[in-house]
Amino acid sequence: MTMTQVHIDTPVQPDAPAPHKMTARNVDVFYGSKQAIKDVSIDVDMDRVTAFIGPSGCGKSTFLRTLNRMNDTVSSARVTGDIRLDGDDIYSPQMDVVQLRARVGMVFQKPNPFPKSIYENVAYGPRIHGLAAARGEMDEIVEGSLKRAGLWEEVKDRLSDSGTALSGGQQQRLCIARAIAVDPEVILMDEPCSALDPIATAKIEELIHELRGRYAIVIVTHNMQQAARVSQRTAFFHLGTLVEYGETSEIFTNPREVRTKDYITGRYG
Numbered sequence: 001m002t003m004t005q006v007h008i009d010t011p012v013q014p015d016a017p018a019p020h021k022m023t024a025r026n027v028d029v030f031y032g033s034k035q036a037i038k039d040v041s042i043d044v045d046m047d048r049v050t051a052f053i054g055p056s057g058c059g060k061s062t063f064l065r066t067l068n069r070m071n072d073t074v075s076s077a078r079v080t081g082d083i084r085l086d087g088d089d090i091y092s093p094q095m096d097v098v099q100l101r102a103r104v105g106m107v108f109q110k111p112n113p114f115p116k117s118i119y120e121n122v123a124y125g126p127r128i129h130g131l132a133a134a135r136g137e138m139d140e141i142v143e144g145s146l147k148r149a150g151l152w153e154e155v156k157d158r159l160s161d162s163g164t165a166l167s168g169g170q171q172q173r174l175c176i177a178r179a180i181a182v183d184p185e186v187i188l189m190d191e192p193c194s195a196l197d198p199i200a201t202a203k204i205e206e207l208i209h210e211l212r213g214r215y216a217i218v219i220v221t222h223n224m225q226q227a228a229r230v231s232q233r234t235a236f237f238h239l240g241t242l243v244e245y246g247e248t249s250e251i252f253t254n255p256r257e258v259r260t261k262d263y264i265t266g267r268y269g
């Protein structure tokens, strides 16, 4: 299937205002005394793909990680400001971080399947979250997640093989299946295609099209064509600040800021 044949079945009319799934207000992130993110405010919409773009080191990954508190794992990192998921402050002491990361899943740059079977890679999350009461239910979750990740046909006869024995592109789809299996609301992807060849990349982009509508998706990418193809909203970061955020078509055809224009036309980055 080529990209142009992808049918996007979205529950939201293209022009209808989307509800904000996540909101960030005045977010600063420090590593020790060094500030990596400066006063960023942004909304992440349901049923939309949001692309984060900008030169290396501008803070895309740092900001992405604030959205599911992955920065908690970096001892020098400190996050201030207000970040909400469905209106709830995700940095409040009442927030269960394990639960948060199930609701806001993450797919990393380098595919990182567990050194376990394909089946177990997908079943692990639902098991620790108690999502399947019986083995049959778990089989259904595993099959459904692999189908939605576009991997089922390739692995259905080898579910007990190790996840690490798959190709890079298959491993990345397995990681997406693993993220989907716990029924998240938001999926964060940090350069999910940068280690993949063009065919595997096209599969992931197709998948993002298909997943859109079920989840709010945020994708970091260095590939401008990819941002233009997969996203409806684009955020341009530069030196830790959010320079411009808007409809992808606007950002790419009619950016307001000269820094955005210089970046998307390849004048620096």
Ligand SMILES: Nc1ncnc2c1ncn2[C@@H]1O[C@H](COP(=O)(O)OP(=O)(O)OP(=O)(O)O)[C@@H](O)[C@H]1O
Binding pocket: 031, 036, 054, 055, 056, 057, 058, 059, 060, 061, 062, 063, 074, 076
């Ligand atoms: N764990 C860390 N400890 C200290 N500084 C860090 C850490 N992670 C990132 N930084 C710094 O924060 C800034 C932003 O880094 P970040 O990785 O968020 O950028 P990026 O936009 O994702 O870059 P790239 O496109 O290269 O992935 C950089 O100056 C980086 O050196």
Ligand SMILES: [Mg+2]
Binding pocket: 060, 061, 062, 190, 220
């Ligand atoms: Mg990064």
